[in-house]
Amino acid sequence: MKNKKGFTLLEILIAAAIMSILALMATAAYRHSISVTRIEDAKNKLRVVANAVLRFKWDYPNRSFDGTNNVLLYVTDTSSCPKNGAYSASTLIKCEYLENRQWTTKEIKIVVCNGSKIGGTICENSKISNPLACMTGTSSRLDIDKNYVFCISEDSEG
Numbered sequence: 001m002k003n004k005k006g007f008t009l010l011e012i013l014i015a016a017a018i019m020s021i022l023a024l025m026a027t028a029a030y031r032h033s034i035s036v037t038r039i040e041d042a043k044n045k046l047r048v049v050a051n052a053v054l055r056f057k058w059d060y061p062n063r064s065f066d067g068t069n070n071v072l073l074y075v076t077d078t079s080s081c082p083k084n085g086a087y088s089a090s091t092l093i094k095c096e097y098l099e100n101r102q103w104t105t106k107e108i109k110i111v112v113c114n115g116s117k118i119g120g121t122i123c124e125n126s127k128i129s130n131p132l133a134c135m136t137g138t139s140s141r142l143d144i145d146k147n148y149v150f151c152i153s154e155d156s157e158g
Contacts, residue, residue, distance in 0.1 A: 042108040042135055043150060043157075050132040050152040052097035053112055056087070063087050065114035070121060072103040072110045072133075088112075110135045113151065126151040128158045 049072060056063075069088030081095035089112040092098045103110045113123035113131040122136045131151035151158065 038107065039137070042110075042137075045103065045108075046110060046133055046135045046150065046152055049092075049098065049103065049110055049112065052092050053114060053132045054154065056092055056095065056097050057114070060087070065112075065116070067114075067116075067121070070112045070114075070123070072098075072112055074102045075100050108135050108137060115153070122149050123151065125149045126158075128153050128156045130154065 063084070064086045066086035066088040069090060072089045072092075075090045075093045077090075078094065078100065082091060087095075092112065093100045109122070111122050111134050113121070113126070113134055115130040115132055116123070122134045123131050126134055126149060128151050130153045132153055134149055134151040136150075137148045
């Protein structure tokens with residue numbers, strides 16, 4: 001009898017097919033984990049924003065909130081902290097409660113709510129009462145639906 005050494009073409013094709021399936025599954029799992037990590041990162045940023053709103057409210061309890069300027073963006077006008085009048089999301093940066101950076105991105109929109117459900121914003125869609133800050137996903141890269149809203153109040157998240 002002849003001694004066969006090596007693999008047949010069929011065995012090699014089956015092994016390649018199995019490795020391709022495993023690589024496809026690993027890629028899908030990796031993309032999902034990246035999406036989950038981005039969402040958790042955005043939630044942590046939102047917690048920072050909510051804490052800044054809370055600290056500002058403690059320092060200036062009589063200041064009203066200007067709900068028309070509630071999207072948190074990078075501030076180009078870094079003039080001094082306004083000491084009176086209505087405050088907006090940019091006031092948190094000007095008064096150094098938040099660092100001046102791009103909080104709202106292509107994927108996540110962060111809005112300052114100041115403890116109220118302001119009409120016409122994502123704060124209005126909050127499932128919790130008195131939200132301090134809310135975020136919504138604005139990109140399919142995050143594997144979340146377009147109606148996703150996550151808010152933080154003084155005593156709850158959701």
